[in-house]
Amino acid sequence: MTDADALYAVSPLDGRYGSRTAPLSPYASEAALMRARVRVEVEYLIALADLEATPLELDLEERERLRDCYRAFAEEDAELIKKLETEGHGEFEATNHDVKAVEYFVRHRLPEDGDASPWIHFGLTSEDVNNLAHRLLVRGAVEEVLLPALYEVRDALADMAREHRDVAMLARTHGQPATPTTFGKEMAVYAARLGRATGRIREATDGLRGKLGGASGTYAAHVAAYPEVDWPAFAREFVAGLGLGFEPLTTQVNPCDDLAVLFDAFRGANDVLLDLDRDVWLYVSDRYLGQEAVEGETGSSTMPHKVNPIDFENSEGNLSKANSDLTFLADYVTTSRLQRDLSDSTVKRNVGAAFAHCLIGYTKTAAGLETVVPNEAVMRDDLENTPEIIGEAVQTILRREGHEDAYERVKALSRGRDVTLADFRDLFDDLDVPEDVREELRALAPGTYTGVAGALVDELE
Template sequence: MPSHITESRIHGGAYSSPEFAAIFSDSNQVQTWLDVEQALAATQAEMGIIPHEAAREIARVAKVELFDLQALGQESMETGHILVPTIRALAKACSAHWGEYVHYGVTTQDILDTGLILQIKDAWGHTLSRLHSIREHLRVLALRYQHTPMVARTHGQQALPTTFGYKVAVWLDEIDRHLKRFDEAQARVLVGNLTGAVGTMAAFGAQGFEIQRRTLARLGLAAPLTSWHSARDRVLEAAWLLVQTSMTLGRVANEIYHLQRTEIDEVREHSRAGQVGSSTMPHKQNPSTVDLISALSRLVRAQMVALTDAAFQLHERDGTTWRIEWAALPELFIYAGALLTRMDGVLAAGLDVREERMRSNLDLLGGLILSERVMLALAAQFGKQTAHELVHEVSLDSRRSGISFRDALLKHKRLQGCFTPQALEDLLNPATYTGLAADMVEQVARKPLSTPLHGAGEGAISTQGTLSQSQYVMEDM
């Protein structure tokens, strides 16, 4: 019976996504270990270290469907070792004596860390695919509402006019920076590790660098300059990229959540047929998906705290902290996958942008939202500081007396004759005081995006395809 919320049938998969759950499943994790073992054997055969027959046999049986995962788990508990049961099962599955060449010259952490990077590489591709889809939804939205005026709010209060398209363009620009970060990080993150027991490659001898380079190239990974068994910055960087992205999307979700408040009601999440907001209040239509996204963003961030603890490795390797990573990293990725999937879905379904409500909210303060514009118009005559004091005084009078900002300005003694009625009407038109918002939308939404949809680190092969592609293939010597 599932006991974790990411696997809960009651929650209907709300806290997970099929793609990310599959990547971090037991079966896929074991398959990545097998992929590394067979790639290593293939390289060693090419280099004359082990017989070709051994490499072919290891490749033939290195398929997770041939293994009993429950039995592997039981043996792991009995041995106190996470990988030895898989090594034994792989060796036993080989015919004749070819199993003697399994796991030749490497250590457990080589296999687990490289397997983990294979999982991260696969998740990387899914993440970029979702982010590019989200980006395109936001780009279209920004252009559609490029000139749609609405209230900008600071400190929770009405501030000045802006446009809804510009609000979305700010989100879009942030997504573009994340995509660039992913692009820049690939060469650092998508790197395997086959350096042996303490990272010196002693078991490989003089051929160590070439064994590692060829094996990792088969897996679509770059080779490190030194062992990173105890240096967890690559894992932390991959996780932090997802945390930053999740925080951005959580902020977007939180903004939509608040804009859907009854008192504001400028943007609504699409309401699905059959959606129910309350078990006791039939009228409720809650923003159920964006509040889930907001919660998921916090869950992603929470796992990062645990991962930073996992970075405090002792000496050349340390299980006391490494084991934290085993628990926290898959959760972080699975929560992030759910978040990306839900946000992509919300935007694909379409937001209900209520332009008339945006316009009426601009008039809510009776013109006070244009106080800056009026102040700057008066600054030429009175100076900026004096103009600020005068408009502040008029604003307070308008609020106290309940008269419009326009009428309060016209009746103020020191401002007599400063404005004609028509000039004041023009100044108090919020639609004409959105600054360069539309131009900035154009800059963001029309710029070319150079970040590739998929990619791998320097020296690595394509990330396209499944995780179990490192079949035994001879290379010309």
């Protein structure tokens, strides 16, 4: 798509964000689906030739030529398939059926003196081809595009965690000042969560399952032609040869529970990043994080000083849209009236759009992380101006020393009041505690009250 074409695209995925979503084109475009269907049809034809029961024979040269139909699949091939579907070509009339057009395309590529034509799509229903093609594309999109993008974010978070492991920062619970933490530890939490989320995506991808059972999942046409062949075993071996698990019990459609698990796994990863995007936005708002200005970039149309956290905002919007789409897809593709209805066909064409919103979100978060830097001076000042946060440590030490009213005394001193370290020291002077405990209390300071936050970063794998 040219820049001019992008201006007229119906969806921003192919328009404004076309350059960001382009890596998904080999897995989410119509041409990609055509190529995957050709692959399934060709490999199925070759598998039939390996059956002793069939008279079909394909020598090594013929097999390689057939495989070139998808290995060397080009723009003109996609255009020919579309022409076979909508207009017809040569001896073939228009099919008005996308999978039948693929069958005719493979027939068109066969040598004229061969006898393989009757065996193309032998005993299959279109869903046998489609369910395998879709999963091959989904797997490729996940493994080659989406997971690498998520790994990039995870690694960036891990690097930030290690670099800033000991940078003390005021924490907030319920939006209120709370026990200090370190910026590194907070980023480590997100790196760890995202690591677990990508593991679930990887597991769900490995769990994709295909079917090859005919018009209602019974192998009826196959058995009618060759009752002596163990067709379920043949199907299991064929599907495994494509790198997919095998689903033996289906209707005409693959139940798609495996896709629903994958979509849910992506929603989990997206939820982690949405949480991150919103927290970083707040850190920028509180000036805990500074942003590197991009030369020539306009932050606001009216306020020249502004550097907006636009990458995180853009990521938040796209990941929210992705999650909405993924929820819809997971709900929809797992249902079908009786043995099959076609409503899922158009819905599955939108998997690529959901993945595209994911990809934009991942790349935007990654871009945003490259521009933010902890503002240690602001963090330090905020800690020093919030001395009441040592109250937790004070009452906990006093509990250790047997003071039953420890919590109440600190509460009376600090809740709803402006309090200083001097106020705490006056309290310490009045306490009936050994002198070494008094000195322990006097040594407390907001900037050092971070527990083992920095060391926790080392828990990252």
